[in-house]
Amino acid sequence: MSLHPPLHRRALAGTAATALAVALVAGGALGASAAPDGSGRSTLRALAQSAAGLKIGTAINTDQLGSNTRYDQIAGSQFSTVTPENVMKWDAIEPKRGQFDYTAADELVRFARQHHQLVRGHTLVWYNQLPQWLVDLGPFLTSKQTAAILKQHITEEMTHFKGKIWQWDVVNEAFNEDGTLRDNLWLEKIGPSYIEKAFRWAHEADPKALLFYNDYNIEYAGPKQDGAYALVRGLVRKGVPIDGVGFQTHLDTQYGIPDLETSMQRFANLGLRTAETEVDVRTTLPVTATEQSAQNAGYSESLQACLLVRACISYTVWGFGDAYSWIPGVFAGEGSADLYDANLVAKPQYFALQSVLRTAKGVPHRS
Numbered sequence: 001m002s003l004h005p006p007l008h009r010r011a012l013a014g015t016a017a018t019a020l021a022v023a024l025v026a027g028g029a030l031g032a033s034a035a036p037d038g039s040g041r042s043t044l045r046a047l048a049q050s051a052a053g054l055k056i057g058t059a060i061n062t063d064q065l066g067s068n069t070r071y072d073q074i075a076g077s078q079f080s081t082v083t084p085e086n087v088m089k090w091d092a093i094e095p096k097r098g099q100f101d102y103t104a105a106d107e108l109v110r111f112a113r114q115h116h117q118l119v120r121g122h123t124l125v126w127y128n129q130l131p132q133w134l135v136d137l138g139p140f141l142t143s144k145q146t147a148a149i150l151k152q153h154i155t156e157e158m159t160h161f162k163g164k165i166w167q168w169d170v171v172n173e174a175f176n177e178d179g180t181l182r183d184n185l186w187l188e189k190i191g192p193s194y195i196e197k198a199f200r201w202a203h204e205a206d207p208k209a210l211l212f213y214n215d216y217n218i219e220y221a222g223p224k225q226d227g228a229y230a231l232v233r234g235l236v237r238k239g240v241p242i243d244g245v246g247f248q249t250h251l252d253t254q255y256g257i258p259d260l261e262t263s264m265q266r267f268a269n270l271g272l273r274t275a276e277t278e279v280d281v282r283t284t285l286p287v288t289a290t291e292q293s294a295q296n297a298g299y300s301e302s303l304q305a306c307l308l309v310r311a312c313i314s315y316t317v318w319g320f321g322d323a324y325s326w327i328p329g330v331f332a333g334e335g336s337a338d339l340y341d342a343n344l345v346a347k348p349q350y351f352a353l354q355s356v357l358r359t360a361k362g363v364p365h366r367s
């Protein structure tokens with residue numbers, strides 16, 4: 001899999017932190033509800049809600065759900081939204097053509113309802129994690145057939161979950177690093193209009209869901225962000241039903257912290273919502289004291305940026321326990337990217353987020 005190749009880029013200064021220091025009022029106790037872990041600490045979820053009306057989420061590994069008590073307890077108490085890490089992707093939902101399997105995804109939606117959580121749907125149109133039947137069929141499809149298959153997929157899946165999904169990542173990772181559209185089945189067969197079509201079909205299927213374009217490395221100023229911006233601005237001008245832009249925010253201590261406040265505000269100025277959708281901060285192992293503090297800063301500053309941009313409606317981490325993180329499997333020698341260690345004990349990153357939220361009283365409240 002060629003996900004997220006490590007790229008060299010300019011390290012950017014963390015302007016969000018400086019700005020936030022001005023905007024924040026150092027807070028005392030917020031009266032938020034305590035975590036059911038005996039620690040007496042407020043949960044991230046309660047702090048985020050009372051500080052700024054911000055939703056704080058996590059990706060969920062459904063293999064753990066229901067079989068790992070501590071995992072369930074953290075997932076259910078610390079977060080106010082959940083994203084399926086894999087089980088709403090096309091290969092999971094339609095492993096054989098015309099045979100749909102919603103078992104795991106439905107279980108997640110049930111868990112969310114039980115815990116009064118919102119769901120981010122992830123993801124409908126992507127080049128990756130497609131079922132094998134579609135990969136095999138792809139080269140033989142005409143443009144019309146490809147569009148019909150894509151429309152059917154979006155319609156079928158969104159109809160299944162209609163009314164249960166808060167935000168949908170309709171199109172995921174459509175851009176190359178140089179700002180051109182990624183070469184994939186959809187672009188090859190349908191052309192660049194596949195993106196616009198996907199949003200229109202999605203809106204027809206579930207008019208109340210918030211529809212997002214989602215990508216990585218658009219957190220940084222540069223050609224990829226510019227490409228996504230030009231696309232999204234074009235969609236807005238044409239009246240295509242897009243509601244927001246998701247900044248995945250898979251950070252790595254060796255590349256520095258992006259100025260997410262400026263980046264998200266740029267898109268927010270188009271009248272769109274923004275979200276940080278897949279935050280994790282990886283580092284080369286083993287973690288030294290310097291790297292630990294860089295990781296704390298990555299989490300703190302990315303959360304501060306979301307607090308500072310009123311249009312930023314949710315901050316979602318891509319899993320919370322190092323034992324279940326996707327990072328070691330994809331980035332050799334890297335890891336420790338999550339808020340909790342391999343035994344689900346909270347790490348300094350977790351306390352860094354706590355302290356940002358505790359001092360965030362007074363930032364603009366969402367809705």
Ligand code: XIL
Nearest residue numbers: 003085086122123172216248278326
């Ligand atoms: C990753 C999952 O975390 C892994 O379990 C899976 O093997 C591959 O996909 N960007 C995305 C996510 O939009 O869907 C990816 O999730 C991580 C990168």
